[in-house]
Structures are given as structure tokens and as C-alpha cells.
Amino acid sequence: MSAQPLGRSRALSADKPISIAILAMGGQGGGVLSNWIVALAESQGWAAQSTSVPGVAQRTGATIYYIEILAARAGKRPIFALMPTPGDVDIVIAAELMEAGRAMLRGLLSPDRTTLIASTHRSLAVVEKQVPGDGIADPTTIVEAAEMTARRVIAFDMQRVAEGNGGAISAAMLGVLAAADILPFARSAFESAIREEGKGVESSLRTFSAAFERTRERPREAVTRVPDKRLPTLPASAGHPTLDRLLQRIRAGFPSAVQAMVFTGVKRVVDYQDSEYGNEYLDRLEKLHRLDVAHGGAKKEYRFTVETAKYLAVAMTYEDVVRVADLKVRASRFRRVRAEIGVKNEQIVHLTEYMHPRMEEVMDTLPAPLGRFLERRPRLFRALDRIVSRGRRVRTDSLRWFIALYALASAKAFRRASLRHARELAHIERWTRTAAVHLPGNYDLATEVVACRRLIKGYSDTHARGNSKFDRVLGLVPRLESLPDAADWLRRLREAALADEQGEALDSAVKALGAAASR
């Protein structure tokens, strides 16, 4: 009944295959890379096997490919495994940074043998993107863990190399693998595998080559949690007397450490309205800065002033239809769009904006008395809203729409008289006063109050929701101000408010606060 003669087993061979795991997302060409490696090995007289668990046809989920290769021996047929075993993988190729992290969590990396080839670019998962605040996973944790768990790490942005050479990331990763000198095959053999496969050969070879050279020159690239902010340096002169007067005020009124942020704020408000608005901004800020100085700000590096400079600028440049129109019709914006889309010179581009102004937005821009008049007449308001409120596709490259937006943008001359402006200023008053009240007693809490302005953002319903979260969080200040770590509490509440849309995280943070306050 046996398929092979029985007998005492012969001596066991010590041969072991080289094992390679590829972690990719659907659509990244993990299958192509896997086929190239198999073809490469077979072309060099090696035995090879690959498998995968790709799941359904969609292009988004995480997929793992697994390859084993072994130099062929006459008359022997190796038996390859169908899945990677933790601690038994020689090469891990991750087509995205978090997938490298996933490989580590699966135990695929071992400090004594595994080479990790990882692209440091990020393709964000839905759970990272949907957070109202900043939900982007910290890339530095992956790199730190890789240092501990891999024998050797080759990590840089392979996606960018691919894009720069018109190829796919799979070709870049094959280039890195070739340059890493782990597999005993010549570079030409790798390139032959690409040629044999026959699809997009030229761009793949170009990408392969670029990634190969890059690996030889600079196999590592640092990753950062949040890229550095572009803080401008204060120029000696801005080439315009009124602007220079603003620069003069910044230099005279603020310590040098905070001047960059103040200048950033001034830049924004002047761009938003006019240079006089810059003076109004500085009037407010100077008043608050004097309080900062009076309450020991020097020892705290004037954090109160820095935060106020930042959020006051944001608050004073609230988004209204005039601002949106202004930004949409600028020459610089037209240039940026062409560059972003990658429009070539001989090509024409039409731009369609998706706008949905409601009566609320129209009222924002009306003179305050007229706005209030309408507000008191809900039926009239609703009737007008029915006329105004609908989605409008605005062709900014057409003369008709361009001129309409252009005219709207120039309505900023009337902005100061609008209902919205009056409301925003009143809001700023209340908010900065709340902050200033706490400055004498608790500097850190006062600074955190300022930072809560971060909660207000977005348009229409999202904006309203942000506002209500802001009110709710600031409304809790009386409950937490007596706690020893009041500033931390407020920071925690703010972070919770940014964690999800519905405010569930905020609800539980408030509960925790209740428990702490009653202790």
C-alpha cells in the first residue's frame, strides 16, 4: 500500500530554503513582485514556490505573499512551506510602513536573521483618516521597533522612487532586494526577470535601477511624527511702508522667541483682510502678551503668547464665502492646481468647485442690522433659504464664474460691517477673557484654554458641532479648575473631543473628570 519503499530513514539533509515574506496592500503589485522573485530563482536553477492569501477582489486590504527558494539538487524535490513561520523568515518586504509593523507583530522578524526592506511611505488606514483631529499613527514607533527586531533594516520612501521613475513600487522593492546582496543572484538576473514578465518593462527597469542605486547610497531615511512647521523668519523689510510698520510693532512688542509665530499670525490676518486688520490683531495680542509677562511668562517661554498668537490668527480669519472666493480665484492657486494635477503645458484644465451656500452663509456677509432683521423672521429666512441653498458647480475657469467669485472676493471691503464679523469678534472676546482670567492663578490652564480654539473648524454642520464641543469643553473649566492637574485635564478633554465625531470619547472623559472632581 505504500507509495515509496519503507525502510530506516536515511540521514537528514541540513539544507534550508531562503524564506521571503511580502506584506502589501491590494493593488500594490505584491503578486507581481512575488512572481518576479520566483521567476528569478527558477532562472538561476533554484527551486521556488510562492503562495498568498489575497482574499476578495478588492484593492485595499492587507495581503501577505510568501516565497521559499532553494538551490536545486539533482533528483531531489524540496517540500516548501505554504506560510511563514514566526522566527523563520530571512527577508521581510513591506510595501508600506505600517505593514512592516504588522510583520513585526506577527513575529516575522528576528534580530538574528531577518533583513527588513520597508517603504517608509504611508497609505493611511480609514481609522486613521476619519478622526476629527490627528489620527495618523506614529511612524517612529515602527522604526524603533524595527531596530530591535531586524538584523538589518533598509527603509526609505520606495513609493516616491517608483513615482519619480514612472514605475510601480514592486519594481522599486525588487531593486532594493537586488542591491541588498542577500540573494546570491546577479543584478542582471533580476533585470531579466522583469524583461521576461514583459509588462511595462522600461518603466519597471528604470524604477528598479533607481531603487538599486539609492539602496547602495543611502539605505535609510529618517521618519518623523509630524513634519516640521514652516515658521517664517522676520524679514528686515517687506517692501511696503504699512507692512514695515507691522514688522516694527512685532519687533518692538514681543520677545524674539515668539516673533516668528506672531509674524505668522500677522501674515495670515493681513492676507485675509488688510494691513489695518494686522494692527487690530497686534492690539489684541499685545494686551494679552502684557498679561503673560506680568504673570511669569518669561519662565514659561511665553507659551501663552505663542498659543494666543496662533489661535487668535485662526479665529480672526474665520472661513466665510468671501474668504473662499478670495482663495479660489488667486493666480497662485491656479498655478498650484496645475502642478498638483500634473497638467502639461499643451493640456487644458477646467476647474469645477463644489459649493453649497445656504442662507446662513449669505446672512454672514450681510450688514449686521439686515442680518439680524432676517434672523428674527424665520419664515422669510426659510423661504429665502429655499432659493439660495442648493449645490452649485462653479466653473472657476469660465469668465462668468470667475468674475462672480472675483467680485465676491472684493466684498471683503464690507466684511467688518457683517453680522458674522460682529459675532466672531464677540466670541474672541469671550474666549480670550476666559483664558486671561486664569492667567494669574494657573498659567498652564490659561494656555490650555487658548488652545481649545482648535476644536472650532469646518463648515456648516461640522462647524456647528465644533463650536458646541468648544463650548462644552470650556464649560467644564469651572469643574476642573480646582484640581491640581487642571491644565492636563483640559488638554485631555480637548484631545478626547478630537478623537471622534459623535463625542463618545469626550463623554467618557467627562465621566472620568466627574469621578476625579468628586474625590
Add this chain to the structure above:
Amino acid sequence: MAERSFAKEVEDLRLREGEIFRGEGILAVTKALLQSGVSYVGGYQGSPISHLMDVLADARDVLDELGIHFEACASEAAAAAMLSASVMHPLRGAVTWKSTVGTNVASDALTNLASGGVTGGALIVLGEDFGEGSSVPQERSHAFAMKSQMWLLDPRPNLESIVKAVEDGFALSEASNTPAMLQLRIRACHVHGQFVARNNVRPGFTLREALEKPRRSVDRVVLPPASLAHDKEKLEQRWPRAVEFIRAHRLNELFGPGEGEIGIVLQGGMYNSVMRALQFLGLADVYGESSVPLYVMNVTYPMVDAEVADFCRSKRAVIVVEEGHPAYLEQALIAALHRSEIGTRVHGKDFLPLGGDYTTALIEKGLSNFLAKYAPALVAREVRSPDAAPTLANKKLQALAAVVPPRPAGFCTGCPERPIFAAMKLTEKKLGQHHVSGDIGCHIFSVLPPFNIGGNTMGYGLSGAGMSAFNVKAGKRPIAVMGDGGFWHNGLSSSISNAVFNKHDGVIVIIDNHYSAATGGQDIPSSRAASSRASTNHPIAEAVKGVGVKWIRQLDRTYDVARMRAVLTEALTTPEEGPKVIIASSECMLNKQRRVKPQFNRAVADGKRVVRERFGVDEDVCTGDHACIRLSGCPSLSVKHSDDPLKDDPVAAIDNSCVGCGNCGEVSEAAVLCPSFYKADVVYNPTRLERLLTNARAGIIGFLQRIADRRRVAFAD
């Protein structure tokens, strides 16, 4: 198979005697069918066996040359019923589907087929969707083999063994007048390997001959008393003949030394993992040498009692390596040894996990414990098997668990189903959360973030039936969502017609994306592609009307979010009674891009005027609230950190993979989100007149922009 070409794979089907076939396991099966003289092939697509169907659908010439009939069946039940051709005639037939879900659907036909038995070889190729990467409940096909008395082959996962199992399966089926099932796990279906091909075989007896000379026998009909006789026949004739065939043809294999204290009894499919585990333990090598005796069951049902008893007789103990639960093999082995009064200890699920994927590491652990108990001398040697535990204990690595985000499959870039669920989410904002009954297909990804819509699924085409109890007067109506695949598979009768007949008051949304998309984009009756092989272009709306639905709304552009929301709102609030059916139709973007992209590139190269659409975000206008993402989740719409010191949170950004489907704009318009989005229509090879007009317009616009720039007193950027 509409939009993907399998031309290269089809060529592989023509390989001749002695040539080397290189490719995937499931394609090796396809070639093996042709080598076995099969007369007809059918099936229902699904991972991991879709490629078998796809390649045959493209292989019309090859099939015609051999006189083979192929069809993409309406369901697994239809496929199983197709095997009826082999009942009275010496025709070899093969069908395939995803198991166990497909086997569940096919059971009605399989039960009847297995009762009467077959004359020609009937082979069912099961894509055993089990373990990692599986998308279905974790059950075993083994149970179907036992309950209906069909044979189950589970070959070693290499191409030679798989191909041999196909040929053995037909022969076994014919020798015992019983349908045989061939089980292939996901990784075996996708394993890349090679085997030496044989010539394709033209069936000796043709379908035409069978059709022109009908045969009948009342003995084969499942009617008493014949049906009772079938049962006797199964037990007294077919079963013993199968056991005899398996023995005589050595379908099961022995490896390792003939004698030994202990042994391993394993499913063929577990062979590679068991061998690697033994290698880690220093008891085997990569070339298949083993210090431990192995009994490899390439046929897992029926068990050959005498054969396995012979293997066990002289051993102190054996361990059964059998994936999934219940432990049918272990139980059968215990019973067989007990009956033969053999005292060998039988282990299995006491050393190995009860359920789940049997990974190499788990098998190694189980075997190691088993050996420690019965053969410590074997494991006493110094072995260094891979151990990830120390690495996994590293604090820095453990911290990753909180960082690495889950990445489940979701809607593709530009998917036409995304705006449907965006509209549903917007409808919920007005009308509150509703009971949403889900189905099988891409649309079930709506249960995941960011949509979080729907919470259950009862099976293919059953979403309507799944809400049938909720047919009482209430303040809200239930909603069922099903795809076009589910609709034609079973939905028309079980969900739609059922709702009409029972005067159901709910809403049924049928998503018509022109393909059976989740399984790889196969054609179905409502597909828009003209097909010479199949009859397509049968509108779902007409079918729905035909079974008596009065309230039907057809939307031919799912991206119209505002309209979709209006229709949903109407369906949920109209006083009209009876099922409200919404057919939301737009082409699957994955397949559309496959179809359109080459055409586009050709047109550009030919100097023709074409327009590419894509979306962008004005970073200045975006405030980083991500409301747009919570209504999208599109892979091409992401966020990025801004270098603007005044922006804390990342801003939205669209990358070059955007296909310009329109969802972003429509959603921000319908939900009144923000005016950051713009659509750019890039005109390739514009006409001269067009260029002239554009330049004129740009001149005026530029002039106005220069005036504005001059007037603006602002700091340089």
C-alpha cells in the same frame, strides 16, 4: 469574465505531453480536468476558485476543440444539478465553488445526486475557504461528505499531487458510482509550482450522443422505494468499492520509516506544514526524509480502516493532524482501532488546537508535546527551532499593537457603492438609524468604518429574507441591501418575490454594478457587456417588476448622492405599501478602469481629444475636520500633515490614483461639508479652437488676477 484577459493562462491549457506547466494550483486543476477527458464543467465563482472559472470562460477555443461544455452557473445549486448528466451516462463532469458556503447552497442537488449515484465520474472541486484570508464562517466540507456519502480528496499541496488527485477523483467516482469532492485550501489554490503536463483528452462519449440517446431508469430517481434502496446500495456496494479502490491504487501515502514507536496520521493538505514542523524538530529534512512514520490521507473520506489500522498496530501512539472541527478523523480512527481491538493511543485535538488555521508553529508545538510524552528520545537531540517569543516580548514591539491600524478590505478607489452608503448615512442623519440587513458581496464593507451601516448577513441573496420578520407597523422601515450577484443567485425568489408575496413593507436596495464584482468581475444576466457566450443585458428592474413589485426606483448614476438620498428618504417615508425596491446602478470601477484605461491611453497616443477627470483639495480652504472622509473612506482621499504653523490637524489630500468618480464633490455638496474640493478636467490633445478660446479666457482672467495681486498688500509667501 469581462474585463480581464486570461490569454496567457489559456495558452497553458494547451500544453502537451512532457511540457512543464508553471502556475497556480487552481489552474493546475483546470489543466488536469482537460487531461482527464471531462465532458462538461460548471461552477459558481468565488475565492479561491474564481480563476478556474475565469480561465475556462476565456478558453472557448480550447474547449470547443475538445467538445467540452462549460457554463458559469447561476448558483452552486445549479452547478451541482448540472452533474445530473453523469447519472445515467458515462460522462465525466466537474463543478467548482467556494466551500463551505457554496456547498451549503448546493446541498439540495448534492443530496439527490449522491443518493442515486453516478455512472460517469463526477468531481466537485471545493475551494476550502478556511483560516487566514477566509471570508466565510469556519466550517468543514468534511461533514457534507459524511452525511451524503460522497468521497473527499485532500491531496498534498503541490501541483503534481493536486493534478493526480483530479485524475484519481474521477476514477474513484466511477469505480464506486459516487460523486467525489476535491478539497483545496486557499494557499493550495494560490500556490505557484509546476508539473509535467499530459495531452488533453477528448471525451470518448459525448454530450451529444447522450442527448440523442436518452437513458432512463426509475431505479435512479429519488422516490421510494428506490431511495431506500439507494441507502442500502451506498452502504453495501459503493462504500466498499471505494475503500477497495483507494487501497488498490494507493491513494493514501506512507512516508518515513516503516517501524516506529509513534506515528502521525494527517490530511494530505497538512503535509507541507507537518514536514516543516518536523524539520524544525530535527526529525525531517526539506527533501521529504522523515524520522517519524507518516500516514498521509489524500482521501479523508472514506477512511480505509484496515489500512490505517495496519499503520497504527505496532505503534504506542499516533497523533492525528486534522484541521478544523469537529475532529471527524480522530473520532473515526478511535472507533476503527477500538473495533479491531488495537490498543494504540490516539491523540489529536488534545495536543493541537480545536479550531482555526493549523500553522506550522502550532503543529510544531503540538507534535513536540506529543513526542515528549511518547518518544522523548527522539526530541532529546539539540534542536533550535524558530522561536519568536523573545522578540514578541520586546516592549517596543508590543507597543506597536496600539499603533498599527487594522486594514480590512474596503471599497476600491472610485467604487460606485461608496456614494450609496454616503447617501444612506446622510439619510440616517435626518431619519435616524435604521435596521439594515446585509448580504454577501462588496457592499458588506459598509459595516466597517467609516460607514458603520448594517450589522448582519444571512447568506447570498438573502438580505431581503433576512428582514422578513420585521414586517409590523412601526415608526421605521427596515432596509435590505443586496448586490446584483446576490440578486441573480437567489435574491429574486428568496428576497424579492418573498417580500411581494408576504406584503413586506421594507426597502430593498439592489446594487447593480454590472458584474459579480467581489468574486473578480464575472458577467451575470444583468451585465452590460455583450457576450457571445452568454445572454446578458437583462435589466434587474424588469425582473423585479415581473415578480410583482409596484414601487421601483432606478438610479443610473450612484454618484448622485443628493438624488440617492432623496430616493432613500422617499422609500422610507412613502405611504405606499409593499416592498420598495431601489436599483442603484453604476459600473464597478475596478472593471471600468480595466476596460477604459487602455482605451484612454490609446486615444491620447493617437492624438485624439480626451478628458481625464480627477479631484483635488485646496489645502488653504480645508480646515482639517475630516468630515469628508467620514462619508467616503476612498483610498485616494487621505490626509497629510500641513507645514502651516496655524494648522494643527492634517488636511485632506487626494493623490494621483483618483479616478474622478465624483463622490467627493457630490458628498460635500449634498452634506454641505466644505468648498475645498475641486474637480479638474484635464483635456488631452485639445482642439485648436478650444485652445484659442482658452487662451483668450486665460488672458482676461490673468489680467484680473494681476490687478488683484497688485492691490493686495500682503507679506510675500
